[in-house]
Amino acid sequence: MGKLEAGFFLRDTVEVARDLLGRYLVRRDGEETMVCRITETEAYVAAIDKACHAYGGRRTARTETLYAGPGTAYVYLIYGVYHCLNFITGPEGVASGVLIRGCRPVWNADAVARRRFGVPAGALTAYQRKNFMNGPGKVCKGLSIDRSLNNLPLGSEALYLAEDIPELDLPPRRDTLPFHTGKRIGIDYAEEAIDFPWRFWID
DNA sequence: TTCAGGATGTACT
DNA sequence: GTACATCCTGAAC
Numbered sequence: 001m002g003k004l005e006a007g008f009f010l011r012d013t014v015e016v017a018r019d020l021l022g023r024y025l026v027r028r029d030g031e032e033t034m035v036c037r038i039t040e041t042e043a044y045v046a047a048i049d050k051a052c053h054a055y056g057g058r059r060t061a062r063t064e065t066l067y068a069g070p071g072t073a074y075v076y077l078i079y080g081v082y083h084c085l086n087f088i089t090g091p092e093g094v095a096s097g098v099l100i101r102g103c104r105p106v107w108n109a110d111a112v113a114r115r116r117f118g119v120p121a122g123a124l125t126a127y128q129r130k131n132f133m134n135g136p137g138k139v140c141k142g143l144s145i146d147r148s149l150n151n152l153p154l155g156s157e158a159l160y161l162a163e164d165i166p167e168l169d170l171p172p173r174r175d176t177l178p179f180h181t182g183k184r185i186g187i188d189y190a191e192e193a194i195d196f197p198w199r200f201w202i203d
Numbered sequence: 204t205t206c207a208g209g210a211t212g213t214a215c216t
Numbered sequence: 217g218t219a220c221a222t223c224c225t226g227a228a229c
Contacts, residue, residue, distance in 0.1 A: 042221070051221065053214095062214065080211030082222050099221060137222050186221050 009070035040102030046095035051190035054095035066095035071154025082137030116142040
């Protein structure tokens with residue numbers, strides 16, 4: 001099946017964030033299976049990063065998932081309106097993870113478009129296509145991801161990451177994939193961590 | 204195309 | 217009470 005396993009997430013968080021670009025996010029919601037290619041990620045590392053929810057070792061009901069084992073899904077509500085999806089990196093007990101900031105449907109785009117805009121993919125305007133899933137809240141809207149999936153274990157059928165998907169003829173990520181690096185978005189409060197180049201994206 | 208402002212719930216002070 | 221790892225709308229250009 002090509003599912004990413006624990007070893008993938010047990011590496012340095014920044015390296016995992018970079019390596020998730022171009023890989024497949026698979027979501028099974030009832031009878032519908034949707035597949036997206038990841039196009040934008042950000043790394044968060046509690047030990048040195050004031051932008052991380054678990055900075056300074058903070059343990060609360062919300063941050064508890066950040067301390068879970070490698071590959072666990074961390075989903076939280078932001079601004080009272082939208083959800084954000086992360087995958088935990090490193091060993092259990094070390095709070096760090098990768099935020100999925102953007103992706104693009106590569107299988108069953110109709111199902112994603114209906115969740116995102118209420119219409120099939122063919123009915124989208126150019127503006128809607130451009131803003132399909134270019135943000136963490138939009139990714140979750142398009143894939144029906146909410147807090148019911150928080151703390152979901154690595155490799156769950158409802159939501160998992162894959163290296164390749166042979167049955168759909170989706171090829172593995174190229175290991176020479178060109179990518180961009182920059183500062184993270186929406187963390188203006190995070191002092192020196194504002195400038196960490198921990199955001200990665202592909203075209 | 205860019206910009207300001209509002210929506211909205213939860214965590215934390 | 218305040219802040220928040222955001223997004224949408226409508227107005228101005």
